[in-house]
Amino acid sequence: MNLPNMIEAKKRSREDAKHIYLDDIKSDMYKDKKYFLKTYGCQMNVHDSEEIAYILESFGMTKIDTIEGADVVVLNTCAIRENAHDKLYGFLGRCKHEKETNNHDLIICICGCMPQEESVSNDLIKNHPYVDIVFGTHNIHELTDMLLNKIDNQNIRVYSIEGNVFENVKYKRDSNIKAWVDIQYGCDKFCTYCIVPYTRGKQRSRHSNEIIHEVECLKNNGYREVTLLGQNVNAYGKDIEDITFAELLDKVADTGIERVRFVTSHPWDFTDDMIEVISSRDNIMPYIHLPLQSGSDKILKLMGRRYTKEEYLTLYNKIKKAMPESSITTDIIVGFPGEEEEDFKDTLDVVEQCKYDSAFTFIYSPREGTPAAKMEQVDKKVAEERLQRLNEVINKYARIANEKYLDKVVPVLIEGKSEKGEMLMGYTDTMKLVNVSAPNDTIGKIVNVKITNVKTWSMDGEIVE
Numbered sequence: 001m002n003l004p005n006m007i008e009a010k011k012r013s014r015e016d017a018k019h020i021y022l023d024d025i026k027s028d029m030y031k032d033k034k035y036f037l038k039t040y041g042c043q044m045n046v047h048d049s050e051e052i053a054y055i056l057e058s059f060g061m062t063k064i065d066t067i068e069g070a071d072v073v074v075l076n077t078c079a080i081r082e083n084a085h086d087k088l089y090g091f092l093g094r095c096k097h098e099k100e101t102n103n104h105d106l107i108i109c110i111c112g113c114m115p116q117e118e119s120v121s122n123d124l125i126k127n128h129p130y131v132d133i134v135f136g137t138h139n140i141h142e143l144t145d146m147l148l149n150k151i152d153n154q155n156i157r158v159y160s161i162e163g164n165v166f167e168n169v170k171y172k173r174d175s176n177i178k179a180w181v182d183i184q185y186g187c188d189k190f191c192t193y194c195i196v197p198y199t200r201g202k203q204r205s206r207h208s209n210e211i212i213h214e215v216e217c218l219k220n221n222g223y224r225e226v227t228l229l230g231q232n233v234n235a236y237g238k239d240i241e242d243i244t245f246a247e248l249l250d251k252v253a254d255t256g257i258e259r260v261r262f263v264t265s266h267p268w269d270f271t272d273d274m275i276e277v278i279s280s281r282d283n284i285m286p287y288i289h290l291p292l293q294s295g296s297d298k299i300l301k302l303m304g305r306r307y308t309k310e311e312y313l314t315l316y317n318k319i320k321k322a323m324p325e326s327s328i329t330t331d332i333i334v335g336f337p338g339e340e341e342e343d344f345k346d347t348l349d350v351v352e353q354c355k356y357d358s359a360f361t362f363i364y365s366p367r368e369g370t371p372a373a374k375m376e377q378v379d380k381k382v383a384e385e386r387l388q389r390l391n392e393v394i395n396k397y398a399r400i401a402n403e404k405y406l407d408k409v410v411p412v413l414i415e416g417k418s419e420k421g422e423m424l425m426g427y428t429d430t431m432k433l434v435n436v437s438a439p440n441d442t443i444g445k446i447v448n449v450k451i452t453n454v455k456t457w458s459m460d461g462e463i464v465e
């Protein structure tokens, strides 16, 4: 994928990567202004937005929940599926209206994965002149500079897909109980449907000592849980040949932080050492997200997934044998090019065998520049019908998985108010959402909860001694 002509493609070494924070510069330019930040997509984007929030708040800005009244709007975009484009452009229309009618000085920024696509950057430049700042996934650290040096024309910085490894990044974290910790950036797998290797670049692992230092600081600051983040966490270390993911997990567990999680693991990189470490360390949570994508060998091959149905099932059974109480969730795509009824039935067969705790299910969405977009596409109606059939089975097993918890006492890390605000909410070690009747002083604590009621996607419970 090429980059827009006017954008200089830079390739920099990890040592060059340095953040510019306002702490070092000092400026009152945006003091007391308001910002609105909207995040689309995966946990990576959510965590990137925590960095963007830090930068904006270092200017003295405060966050608000509406574009009306905002001085700066930042839309952190996702490119994984086509509907992400539709959502962004729909929202952008609202921002344009606000700028034209109420606030001519509104600064509109677009960032994240979408600007990494040439067609999107070009479109923003040509057709959306009211957008002020555009930056890619490798340029967040330049936001300070872009805001300070905002000029009348669009300020666009989207660097090459090579990217950097940043250290000493500062975040305005959404929670003071649990934290995301990047362990690697990008992905080398190039599954034929996926745009991530093009938007986030090839895999770059952070050095383990930096990761451990970050986890230790979080623990010392009262954090109870960390989630190690990457597109392919268990390929961690392969590019620096320093340490494996299993060894990293062990070291993170050694910090003594109460809960360690990780997303996402690729079945191909899932080693016996990982299973050994996860099952032997009490503070590594027994929850594994193990994307299947398809249960058909033919489709898995076309997807470039590097495992067969049999190999996936063998791995699944190995994990369950070592950790029978663990919960396992997955991602599945239906309607991938070439998927016939028989292939879809293979997917259903894996779901019937694995009885997942839950799953993210998607209709295949062609992404420009990826090999699968050029393959013969499946009829949309057929794909929609398969998604519906798949979801029925997924929902059935999600409910069955939750029913096993009824009347059991489980540890729950209480995070705050429940959605409806009447109860508190938190997660079990197996990542089950529990609404709990409990006093506010339990927020931030791991408490024993008796499960009194189960639903498909959540449970209710009460505190026991």
Ligand code: SAM
Residues within 6 Å of the ligand: 042, 080, 081, 193, 194, 195, 196, 231, 232, 264, 265, 266, 291, 293, 331, 332, 333, 362, 363, 364, 365, 366, 367
């Ligand atoms: N790295 C993870 C893995 O390999 O399993 C997943 C990362 S991706 C951001 C999250 C999920 O989006 C994928 O597991 C896949 O199910 C889905 N996905 C990615 N590209 C897609 C596409 N073109 N159409 C539909 N779903 C897609």
Ligand code: SF4
Residues within 6 Å of the ligand: 187, 188, 189, 190, 191, 194, 195, 196, 197, 231, 232, 266
């Ligand atoms: Fe995309 Fe495949 Fe990489 Fe996951 S492993 S991010 S699906 S290319």
